[in-house]
Amino acid sequence: MGRLNSSELEHFVHLGKRKYRRERRALKKLFRTNEHRVEPDVKVVDRTIFKYWKNRLTLFSRMRNRDIYMTRELWFSVTPESVAKFVARFIKSCLPEAKVVLDVYCGGGGNTIQLAQYFPKVYGVDNSLDHLYCAYRNAQAYGVEDRVWLKFGDWRVLSRKRRFEKVAVDCVFSSPPWGGPEYLRSEVYDLEAALQPQGLRETLAGLLRISENVVLFLPRNADLSQLSRVTRELLGEQALCKVLYVKQNGYMKGILCFWGARFYNYAGSTAEPSGAAQESSGVAEPCEVAPGADTLDYSVDG
Numbered sequence: 001m002g003r004l005n006s007s008e009l010e011h012f013v014h015l016g017k018r019k020y021r022r023e024r025r026a027l028k029k030l031f032r033t034n035e036h037r038v039e040p041d042v043k044v045v046d047r048t049i050f051k052y053w054k055n056r057l058t059l060f061s062r063m064r065n066r067d068i069y070m071t072r073e074l075w076f077s078v079t080p081e082s083v084a085k086f087v088a089r090f091i092k093s094c095l096p097e098a099k100v101v102l103d104v105y106c107g108g109g110g111n112t113i114q115l116a117q118y119f120p121k122v123y124g125v126d127n128s129l130d131h132l133y134c135a136y137r138n139a140q141a142y143g144v145e146d147r148v149w150l151k152f153g154d155w156r157v158l159s160r161k162r163r164f165e166k167v168a169v170d171c172v173f174s175s176p177p178w179g180g181p182e183y184l185r186s187e188v189y190d191l192e193a194a195l196q197p198q199g200l201r202e203t204l205a206g207l208l209r210i211s212e213n214v215v216l217f218l219p220r221n222a223d224l225s226q227l228s229r230v231t232r233e234l235l236g237e238q239a240l241c242k243v244l245y246v247k248q249n250g251y252m253k254g255i256l257c258f259w260g261a262r263f264y265n266y267a268g269s270t271a272e273p274s275g276a277a278q279e280s281s282g283v284a285e286p287c288e289v290a291p292g293a294d295t296l297d298y299s300v301d302g
């Protein structure tokens, strides 16, 4: 565990540069002090995260090996492992030849790690050094750290500076912050006003500049008509957005939204569709169809 060595530092893209001296020092300290390591058998004292702690093995199954790292925020924002696994396998089924995937807002690596099980190179971006550190530690726990490249920075800035547009990214996945556990307070989640740190339109426009294949993980009460409208505005009247409702143990975790022809044609694809869904015990379930959006009628149980 201990110190950050030079080959580990390479996986924190650009952090070896002079201008990141302060961040590099902070990162070294996190490694040295083994910060954020979870002791899975020790009950958390923070009552607001107890319910997440109770289900800790659904977040990272490797938690039982005592080598998972979490911040307080990560307890309620990490994508549960079965969901992350499903997404990664689904993308792999649709884009079997893809090599490079970008995970924007990668957090503690819930998605990054599962994507790295299927794709040789996965970039993760986050503006929290603590989260990037946890993502790297967690990738080590799953033995995929060599495939993971982490970029520290504010996505709005990186996107404005078009930082990833010259990288040959085959697919962009993103699980943006939903605004904390309060996202269910209103019946319908406003994808422009509530989604952080940018609304849906700006988020999607930025990601589509990097790849035509984009996947967003959004709240289950997201406004489908906004999805439909933004899809048409950005991609034309005939454009489609495929929506999958994702369940875990009977509980609706969120929706997965896909843009890109390879995802729409999935039903006709010969690549192992049900394998991906059945591994997480896929369950057919009717759902609403948003005008102009193509919503698929199944969800996933983990």
Ligand SMILES: C[S@@+](CC[C@H](N)C(=O)[O-])C[C@H]1O[C@@H](n2cnc3c(N)ncnc32)[C@H](O)[C@@H]1O
Binding pocket: 077, 078, 079, 080, 105, 106, 107, 108, 109, 110, 111, 112, 125, 126, 127, 128, 131, 153, 154, 155, 156, 175, 176, 177, 178, 196, 197
């Ligand atoms: C919902 S969490 C992502 C969880 C992740 N998929 C996982 O499984 O661990 C959202 C992440 O976005 C990051 N974030 C928030 N604002 C950001 C910004 N402006 N630029 C980059 N990252 C940001 C947060 O630090 C947080 O880690």
